[in-house]
Amino acid sequence: MPELPEVETVVRQLRRSLVGQRVRSIILHTPSTIRCRHFPARRLIGCTIRAVRRRGKFIRLDLAAPSRSPQGTGVTVLVHLRMTGSLRIHAGRPPRERHDHIDLVLDGRPEPACLRFSDIRKFGGWWLLPGDVADAAAPLAALGPEPLEISRDDFRRLLAGHKQRVKTLLLDQRRLAGMGNIYTDEALFAAGIHPEARACDVPAAKVDALWRAMRRILRAAIRHCGSSTSDFVGADGRRGRYQEHHQVYGRADQPCRRCGARLKYLRVAGRGTTFCPRCQALQRGRKKR
DNA sequence: AAGATTACCTGAAGGC
DNA sequence: TGCCTTCAGGTAATCT
Secondary structure, three states, X not given: OOOHHHHHHHHHHHHHXXXXXXXXXXXXXXXXXXXXXXXXXXXXXXXXXXXXXXXXXXXXXXXXXXXXXXXXXXXXXXXXXXXXXXXXXXXXXXXXXXXXXXXXXXXXXXXXXXXXXXXXXXXXXXEEEEHHHHHHOOOOOOOOOOOXXXXXXXXXXXXXXXXXXXXXXXXXOOOOOOOOHHHHHHHXXXXXXXXXXXXXXXXXXXXXXXXXXXXXXXXXXXXXXXXXXXXXXXXXXXXXXXXXXXXXXXXXXXXXXXXXXXXXXXXXOOEEEEEOOOOOOOOOXXXXX
């Protein structure tokens, strides 16, 4: 599932091949993939890709309008992969397959290339926004801080300020933008925190351990080009390798790699949740409900 | 009004 | 074999 490390992997690959390229045309096989209605997709034609960035789990393409164009502000394209979306770079334009929804045809060097959005489950989408308002507009405006940028003190304040279960809080993109199910479970295990603990009840030492574990795990996952537990592939079509380092995700009923206890499976915040009942015990007297 | 649950969507996997 | 159910989960919408 594309979470922060997977999106960062795609962004770094796209950046190498897209920056400086001009949009020749856009082909909408599945128009409903475009989530904002009032921006005509044809305004992308002739624009030049200036930057490829990540914000939370969004991929952001900033395009400059052609000179002598009436819309001087340029265009920002946001792409969210949700569960099964992918962005791939292709030489030329291969025949459309079943789950291909958008082709952005580019002036390639030396040959034309295309950026193709595919999504088996059609949860993912594109947002087209005028470049000068992108930061202040939905869906970016509501996002919380980046997990790799939030300070330890701000992270302490974030947890102290909420009674929600800590896992629910970490997954809430308005509080923290980029954590998903895999890295939340891995970080909570590394810090020894029960996923159902209330955020404000986590002892200070464990909050700090969680902050450090989150940063260490996200960085390691980025180095391994993300986790491919089912169908994630980068823009080059290659799978990530971090799934080989998962301690708990996908390992329910198997022995804990730290203490040997059998890993338990729960549903928390509507998500499958795997944790070690011994390494991540709930504090006495602070049980749920 | 926060917190929990469901809808969206498809394919894989398991049960019988 | 084949049909049915369940599961996967990011986020918006809906419910309690």
